[in-house]
Amino acid sequence: MLEIDGKEGGGQLLRTALSLSLCTGQAFRMEQIRAKRSRPGLMRQHLTAVQAAREVGDALVSGAVPGSMTLQFTPRTVRGGEYRWSIGTAGSTTLVLQTILPALWLAGVSARLHLEGGTHNPLAPSADFLADSFLPLMRRMGLNAQLSIERHGFYPAGGGALTMGIVESTAPAPLHLAARGELLEMSATALMSSIPGRVGERELDVIARRLPIAAEHRHIRQAIGSPGPGNTLMVRVQNAEIVELFTAFGERGVSAERVAELVSSEVSRYLESGAAVGPHLADQLLLPLALAGGGSFSTQTPTAHARSNAALIEKFLPVEIEFEQKGSDQWWVSVTR
Known part of the structure; x- marks a missing residue:
């Protein structure tokens, strides 16, 4: 039973532990879960991840109740098939x-996953990010999966719906991304639900001033079937080797101009860095590369999430993850056995 201290981490530490436990068969006990957060312990969105991991891995679980700060998880056999989970919030x-995908991939099984909850909310990768940035790289590593957005769900209403189909896939292969390659195209999309169209126009006006995106690549898109209001501004940077998607979210009290300034600044920093991988995608590449037994990429300054994830991955898997600074905002990340 692997003992893990969850005091310094948030929900991501728990999700990484669940994913690695399913992949390796290693049971774990996590204590002091989210102890330093204003609302410590397990919340609804964390419990849905635990439930999903329990069902997919036929696992024995104790402590999976709201507010619990201790969880014990013992996986048995990873099973494919059809699954449905509802978070019940905008979680x-x-x-x-992402918690269960690596285990299904590694087990080489087919599955169809239906989830309801938030699809576009702060502090999490959006469904568009998964579809445009993350999954194409996973396909290069051997994963055969498709994601479809049936309904958009924004914070705080939620109510979105996603479906992912996974076909039996080959074991993860190493991936190396030293450079992003030639810039092929940049585009911007204001995704709107029950928000005046003028808000999207104001966002795109700022984008036009801050980034070299032609008028024909600036779009306003209406969300599909969202039960609540919402606004997301996305900038897609398509390079020869990788697609990065940068996102900012409209919220009460924040002007449309401010939303556009935030995402524009993030894109500009990425372009100036010369790195292949943005900081958020870098967080999510570590686990697949570790399962593949190797890989490397250039990225911007690593986040605290990336470093804590790396330390946890090294507890479960016989790999070493190194971060080496190459410039003011460029780092080299390598995963080796």
């Missing part, structure tokens, strides 16, 4: 997907 569906 992120994509984080639940």
